[in-house]
Amino acid sequence: MNSKEYWNNKIIEWEDSMHGASHLSFIERLASYFRKPVLFRNKTVLETILPLVDGKVVLELGCGSGYFAFDLCKNSKVKKIIGLDISEQAINRAKKLSQEMGLAYQCEFYRIDAISAQLPAADITVGMGFLDYLTAEEIISLFKNIRSPYIVFSLTERKFSILRYIHILYLLSQRCPKHFYYTKKEWLGFLAGKFGEINFIEDKRLSFACVTHNLPTNPKV
Numbered sequence: 001m002n003s004k005e006y007w008n009n010k011i012i013e014w015e016d017s018m019h020g021a022s023h024l025s026f027i028e029r030l031a032s033y034f035r036k037p038v039l040f041r042n043k044t045v046l047e048t049i050l051p052l053v054d055g056k057v058v059l060e061l062g063c064g065s066g067y068f069a070f071d072l073c074k075n076s077k078v079k080k081i082i083g084l085d086i087s088e089q090a091i092n093r094a095k096k097l098s099q100e101m102g103l104a105y106q107c108e109f110y111r112i113d114a115i116s117a118q119l120p121a122a123d124i125t126v127g128m129g130f131l132d133y134l135t136a137e138e139i140i141s142l143f144k145n146i147r148s149p150y151i152v153f154s155l156t157e158r159k160f161s162i163l164r165y166i167h168i169l170y171l172l173s174q175r176c177p178k179h180f181y182y183t184k185k186e187w188l189g190f191l192a193g194k195f196g197e198i199n200f201i202e203d204k205r206l207s208f209a210c211v212t213h214n215l216p217t218n219p220k221v
C-alpha cells in the first residue's frame with residue numbers, strides 16, 4: 001500500500017475519531033482516547049497564527065477534510081486558505097463542507113501530492129501531522145519549494161515516551177506505509193537556515209509532539 005492508498009482509506013475515520021462519530025472500528029475507537037494531543041496541536045497552531053493572518057493567504061499542507069481551514073476562517077479575517085492533500089476522499093469532503101458552511105469563497109482545496117507539486121505562493125505555510133509521513137529527503141525538497149516567508153509545522157519527536165511506543169504499535173497495526181519521528185536537531189538541519197530563527201512551542205498536552213515556527217513575535221507579517 002502506498003501513502004495515497006493508505007490516506008484515502010484512513011483519513012475519514014481518523015478525523016471522525018476526534019469528532020465523536022459513532023461508526024468507528026474497534027481500533028479507531030481505542031485510538032481516539034489518545035488523540036487529545038492532536039486536537040491540542042491544531043488549536044496551538046491556530047492560536048499561534050491568528051494574530052497574523054488578517055488579509056493574508058495561508059497554505060495548508062496535508063489539510064485533510066479542511067477542519068483547520070474552517071476554524072481559521074471562522075476566527076479571523078484571513079483572505080484565503082489553500083488546502084492541499086493527497087487523499088481524494090479528504091478533498092471531496094473538504095469541498096463539500098466548505099460549501100455547506102458558506103466558506104467556499106475563502107477556501108480552495110486541491111487533491112495533490114505536496115511533495116511533487118509546484119506549491120502556490122502564500123504568506124504562511126502550515127502543516128499539522130504532515131511532516132511525520134515524509135522521509136528526510138522529501139522534507140528537504142519540500143522546503144526548497146515552499147514559497148512563503150513564514151512556516152508553522154507540528155513535529156512528532158523521536159524521544160522517550162510510552163505514548164510514542166503505543167503510537168508505533170497503532171501504525172504497525174494499520175500498515176502505515178511510512179512514518180518518521182525526527183529530533184529538533186534533525187529538523188533544523190532540514191531547513192538549513194532558509195527560514196531564519198526557528199522557535200519551538202512545547203507543552204505537556206502536545207505529548208511527544210511540538211509546534212515549530214519562524215513567525216515574528218511582533219504580530220505584523
Ligand SMILES: C[S@@+](CC[C@H](N)C(=O)[O-])C[C@H]1O[C@@H](n2cnc3c(N)ncnc32)[C@H](O)[C@@H]1O
Nearest residue numbers: 007011062063064085086087113114115128129
Ligand atoms: C495525520 S493526517 C493530518 C490531517 C490534518 N492536518 C489534521 O491535523 O487533522 C495527515 C494528512 O496528510 C496527508 N498527506 C500525507 N502525505 C501527503 C502528501 N505527500 N501530500 C499531501 N498530503 C499528504 C494525508 O492524506 C492526511 O490528510
